[in-house]
Amino acid sequence: MVFAALPPIFRSRLFRYGLPFMVTVVGGSFWLRDFAQLRYTFRKVKRVSAEEFAELVGKQKDLRRVDPEELLREVQAEADANYEMVRGPRPWEENNQLEEIKKKRQEERKRKKEAAAAAVV
Template identity: 50%
Template sequence: MAQFSQKIKAFLNQRSVKYGLPFLVLVVGGSFGLKEFAQLRYQFSKVSKVRPEEFEKYGIEMKKPGEVTIETEFEKMKKLDIDNWEQVRGPRPWEEKNEN
C-alpha cells in the first residue's frame, strides 16, 4: 500500500500533471460555461422589439427614420440663442420643493 501511495504522489508531482491537468480542466470547463452564456444571449435576443403601433397606443408619436438627420438637428441648433442664458441652481434633496 505504501508503494502504491508513493507512485501516486510521484505521478501527481510530475510537471505535466501538476500544471497541464488544471489547464485542461479550465479550458474544457470554460467552453461549457461559454456555451451557457451564449445560449442565454440568443434566448433573450428573440424578445420582440417595441413597435410604433404600441407607442401610438400610449400617445407617443414616433418620427420616420429619414425625418431625423444630422442636418435637420444642426438647423435646430442654429436657431437656438446660446449667447443669452441664465444659470439656475437646481434644488437639492434636503431643500423644500417650493423654494426660489
C-alpha cells in the first residue's frame, strides 16, 4: 500500500479524507469568486452615477410613490365590492345558482370586450 511508507500521522483519516475535502472547499470558494467576477468585468451595461440617475429620472414624468398598504386597501375594497357568496352545489342538487352566475360573468366580460373594441375603433 502507498500509505504504508508514510509516518502514522499521514495515514490517519484526517489527512486522507479531511484535508482534501477542506482544500476543495476553501480553494473552490476562491476559484468561484474569481469565476463570478468575470460576469461583472465583461458586462456591457454601463454604470450610472447618482447625478446621471437623478437627471434621467427628472426627465421622466413625475412618478407617484405607491404605499403598499394603500394599494392593499384599494384592492380589498374592489374585491369586497365585487364579492358574491355562492354555495357550491352538492352532488345530489342542481347547480342552477352557480350556472346563472357563470353566465352573468361571461356576459359581463363579453360586454367589456365589445366596449373596449368599440373604444379602440
